[in-house]
Amino acid sequence: MKDLDQALASAIARYRANNPKSEGQMLAACDVLPAGNTRSVLFHGPFPLYMARGEGCRLWDADGHAYIDALGEFTAGIYGHSEPRIQAAIVGALQGGLNLSSHTEREAKLAREIQRRFPSLELLRFTNSGTEANLMALAAATAHTGRRKVLVFDGAYHGGVLAFGGGGSPVNVPHDWVVARYNDLQDVKARVAQHGSELAAILVEPMLGAGGCIPAEPAFLQRLRALADECGALLVLDEVMTSRLSFGGRQGQLGIRPDLTTLGKYFGGGLSFGCFGGREDVMERFDPRRPGALGHAGTFNNNVLTMAAGLAGLTEVLSAEALEALNTRGQRLRTSLNAVFAAHRVGLQFTGLGSVMQLQPLAGPLRSADDLKAADDRIKALLFFELVERGIFLARRGLVALSLPFGDAEAAAFVSALDGAVAKCRDLLPS
Template sequence: MSSALDAATTRFVANHPKSAELHQGALASLPGGNTRTALWTAPFPISIARGEGYKVWDEDGNEYNDFVSDLTAGLYGHSHPVLQQALVQAIYTIGTNLGGTTKYEQRYASLLCERFGLDLLRFSNSGTEANIHALAAARRFTGRRKVIAFRGAYHGSVLAFANGVAANNVDPEDWIVCQYNDVVGLEEAFQANKEVAAVILEAAQGSGGSIPANPEFLDAVRSLSQEAGALFILDEVMTSRLGPGGLKGVLQLKPDLVTLGKYLGGGMPFGAFGGRADILSVYDPRSSSSLAHSGTFQNNALMLNAGFIGASQVYTADVAEALNRRGDELRAALNKAFEGTIFCVTGRGSLMCVHAPKNGLRPQDIACKDDVAPFEDLDLKKLFWLEMLEAGFWLQLRGSIALNIQLPDEVLSAFVDAVRGFCKKNIGIIALPSSLT
């Protein structure tokens, strides 16, 4: 460990005594003091006390500009007045546990169908569930079991493919895991497996390091799955924010099914899957052979109201386009600030990821997680995270950044300045070796 990292870690511990104490307490009732793996950081996680606008405060009294945005679900920033009002209104005028079908389901379903070009849709409690049920639909519709996914993909807690099939995946036998952005690998997988039910894909991998798919690969996913009689499931749980109609709209993709999640619940737990009517009809309860898809909170009034109001009144097409344009500008400015160092930033629009590949790869060279992850200098990445926290920027240790709509331009510029300061201070240990320039 470098002395810079040692020193930054010592300062982190000194600046967060209350977080350390809360972590000690949490160990008594939560495994490792944790209930959401992605939020774990050593030696202990910072305990966040509250958020407002584009800021969060920790229990130790430190203030941060929020560039985590709840791993994309916090697109609206904190306590957005329109969403607060929507939630309060739902609590007072509708209620929470009605135990019956309500008109709010169709109101929000029709908005989402129109916005994302879907015939029909069903709600779920999370993006994970949306993918599980989309996969169940694909399996029932095709009468096949196997699914092609891609290394580095994250489709939910039991559908994580960081390094191939995840240990907690329900049935690894059902999965064929190919390399992302590799057309030849995908062709070979289809040749070797004749009974593929579906291909599930993020058109820009999110948790995998904000790596966009290239157009040839997306074309191949569509055409190869069609030829094989397999369905194309587009996971837009993270990427739907990247355009008014998601990446499906921006890239003119033609998936059979689309899954949604995150901010579309207006701050409440949310998931949805939709697409072709003939496929979704496997869940039509008027048929005695339909698949069941019950879930107590699937039509909860808070989500249906806040989600609808957020999508119709707050994250409008203009707002989506502006946020993603600002994200592209920020990413370009960060890459410029990082010039001459091993750091670089990949991504698209309002989603991006900071990498520290020792082999000097630049964003355009990174086509899949395996291009970059094995070469990351994790100590330097941690140093970056610690120093950005000290400069007042709430980031994820893994480098992912998601903008929220409340972040003002001056805060984006201040972040670029902080990155410049980090580079200047640490150039002795982060400079790109001359052999790689």
């Protein structure tokens, strides 16, 4: 274990020596931003890389190193950095003028395109982020049911103020949370038996995303649907990350119809976006023509750039075939990466679904946040720095999300880099 500490210290020393400009930019930013940071997920020691530019699925950092971008903006960057049809749509929207203080035709077109993919969204509304989408979905659920409690899952992430890693966060919004174990039906049943009559919503990710790319078992999600019906709570499916797994998202793959769904990330074509929607009888409460309508303002909810980029992405680029091919590539890559671990006989794995996956520093089945408690973060750190040194950019926490331009050549380069890193560190990794 001392060897592991030494190997990590040496990898960090090389990283520091290789990236003086990133370190300098971070130190300068500390004057105005805490730890130079305005987006917690990006921070890691000793300092994160500062990127100067991106193109396709390539990135160049402040010190001039080139990377294959295997992170894809934490799943939001599905189109890569320079998709020409999206660029053209943004330029077109710019030429028509920003900030029109009005509705434009594009927002209904984008809504219709989303509904075509997700028919459970009988009515929907836009927000500026996935966080806001979940906040609004929960507001709708509490207003609709007249109840206060919300059942969520340990390890889940629904936004900056809706984070349940380690059970919760001091900055979470003060809903009356009931926290259950993911993929543990007995635990959920016990909590529903106790709180069911007060539950406004069951909020669930079809795969714990930030919580480690741990998929929900299909039967578990099906039972949540039934349990929500039995106790009169709304089932809110957070598909901010999983919507990209198929044309109709994870709900389409599993044939589950939630009461409300939340979306975000790539639906804005790479710009800020969020969306919540679902059952007409819930969503029509936001109809301003109704007496006592629920309010939902937001200066940038329908901003012309996001509407234009989102619409171009969905209608011109992200066809059902393109999505299927991307997720097949992701599945193949995960199989190849796991074959590297098997060939070197190390007890590591990539978990996930389709084009979204996560490096785990331990082997065996992973079903809930509890199963990750034995994970040694130093192993993830070591492989992260080794991969970055070999030109593969992924999240420090181990997240990988492919973009459309990430093809077979990039996958082969990633597999080869992992093979080199594992071969070098083999004796330090669990068997």
